[in-house]
Amino acid sequence: MLTTSLTDKLGIEHPIIQAGMGSDCGTTLAAAVSNAGGLGTIGSIGRSPEELEQELARMKEQTARPWAVNIVSFDWAPFAATLLDVAIAARPPAVTLSFGDTVPSIEKCRAAGLWTAVQVQDFASARAVLAAHPDVLIVQGNEAGGHTGHRGTLSFAAQVIDIAGDVPVVVAGGVANGRGLAAVLAMGGAGVVMGTRFKATAEFGGPGSAHIDAQRAAIVQNDGDRTVWDEIADLALGIEWPGGVLGRVLANRFTDAWLGRGDSLRDEVSKQEHPFAWTSTHNSEPETVLNWAGESSGLIHEVLPAAEVVQRTVAEAEQLLRNVARVVR
Numbered sequence: 001m002l003t004t005s006l007t008d009k010l011g012i013e014h015p016i017i018q019a020g021m022g023s024d025c026g027t028t029l030a031a032a033v034s035n036a037g038g039l040g041t042i043g044s045i046g047r048s049p050e051e052l053e054q055e056l057a058r059m060k061e062q063t064a065r066p067w068a069v070n071i072v073s074f075d076w077a078p079f080a081a082t083l084l085d086v087a088i089a090a091r092p093p094a095v096t097l098s099f100g101d102t103v104p105s106i107e108k109c110r111a112a113g114l115w116t117a118v119q120v121q122d123f124a125s126a127r128a129v130l131a132a133h134p135d136v137l138i139v140q141g142n143e144a145g146g147h148t149g150h151r152g153t154l155s156f157a158a159q160v161i162d163i164a165g166d167v168p169v170v171v172a173g174g175v176a177n178g179r180g181l182a183a184v185l186a187m188g189g190a191g192v193v194m195g196t197r198f199k200a201t202a203e204f205g206g207p208g209s210a211h212i213d214a215q216r217a218a219i220v221q222n223d224g225d226r227t228v229w230d231e232i233a234d235l236a237l238g239i240e241w242p243g244g245v246l247g248r249v250l251a252n253r254f255t256d257a258w259l260g261r262g263d264s265l266r267d268e269v270s271k272q273e274h275p276f277a278w279t280s281t282h283n284s285e286p287e288t289v290l291n292w293a294g295e296s297s298g299l300i301h302e303v304l305p306a307a308e309v310v311q312r313t314v315a316e317a318e319q320l321l322r323n324v325a326r327v328v329r
C-alpha cells in the first residue's frame with residue numbers, strides 16, 4: 001500500500017491519476033481506473049457540451065469511487081468555458097485543469113466546492129498556480145504525450161516540490177510503470193499522472209475501434225526514441241496552443257513528411273474548407289495519424305486492461321521502494 005498526501009486528500013487507494021485525454025477517453029477507461037483504486041479522468045476536449053454532460057452522467061452510474069473531469073482551460077480552446085460550466089454542474093469529485101491561465105477556473109471550481117488538480121508546464125506557472133491554492137499541483141515534463149511544454153520532467157519536478165509546501169505535487173511525463181512511480185515518491189512527489197500508458201489499454205477509445213487499435217499497436221512497437229515534439233501536429237489541426245506548448249506524437253510518415261516544413265503545412269491546411277478537414281483525411285491511416293503519445297512508449301510492451309496497469313505499477317513501485325530503503329546505511 002502506498003499512502004501519500006494525494007491518496008489522503010482525494011480519498012483514493014493508489015497514487016495514480018489517469019490523464020484526461022480528449023474525447024477518446026471516456027467512462028469505460030475512467031471507471032476502470034477509479035474502480036481499481038486510482039483516479040480515473042474523463043477527457044473533454046473534442047466533445048460538445050451535451051456529449052460531456054451525458055458522459056458525466058454515465059460516469060456516476062459506473063463508479064462510487066472518486067474520479068475527475070479534465071478541462072483544457074485556455075480561452076480559445078473549443079467550448080472551454082462552457083465545458084467547465086458543464087463539469088461544475090455535474091459536481092464531479094475533482095476537476096483537472098491544464099494549459100493557459102488556469103487561475104480563474106481554479107477559483108470557479110473552489111467556489112463550487114470541487115477539488116482542483118492543476119497541470120503546469122513551467123516554473124513561472126507553477127508559482128502562479130500555487131499562489132491560487134490548488135488542491136493538487138501536477139508538474140508536466142516535456143517527454144509527455146499530447147501537449148506539453150519545454151521543461152524536462154526530473155529537474156522541473158524537483159524544483160516545484162521544493163516550493164510547494166503542503167500542496168501535493170504529482171508528476172506527469174515519462175511515467176509508465178513502477179520505476180517512474182517509485183522515483184517520484186522517493187523524490188518527495190505525491191503521485192503520478194500517466195497518459196500514454198493508459199492510452200495503450202483495452203478501455204481507451206471504447207470497444208471495436210480499428211483506428212485506435214492501430215495507434216495502440218504503434219505505441220507498443222515504439223522504443224521511445226521515435227517521438228516528435230513540434231508545432232506540426234497542431235498546424236495539421238489548424239490550431240495553436242498558448243505559452244510555448246507543442247504537441248508530442250509518435251514519429252510516422254506524417255512527421256517524416258512535414259517536420260521542418262511547418263509553413264508549407266500551414267498553407268496546405270488553410271486551403272481546406274472546414275477546420276479539421278485535413279486531419280480527418282489523414283487520421284484514418286495509421287502511418288499518417290496524429291498518434292498523441294510520449295517517450296514512455298518505450299516502456300510499454302503490451303496493451304493491458306487499465307486495472308492491471310494500476311495493480312502492476314503499484315506492486316512494482318512498492319518492491320523498488322523497499323529496495324531503495326536498503327540503500328541508506
Ligand SMILES: Cc1cc2nc3c(=O)[nH]c(=O)nc-3n(C[C@H](O)[C@H](O)[C@H](O)COP(=O)(O)O)c2cc1C
Nearest residue numbers: 019021022098144145146173174194195196292294
Ligand atoms: C493521447 C493523449 C491525449 C492527451 N490529452 C490531454 C487533454 O485532453 N488534456 C490534458 O490536460 N492533457 C492531455 N494529455 C497530457 C496528459 O495530461 C499528461 O500530461 C501526459 O499524458 C503525461 O505524460 P505521459 O504521456 O508520458 O504519461 C494527453 C496525453 C495523451 C498521451
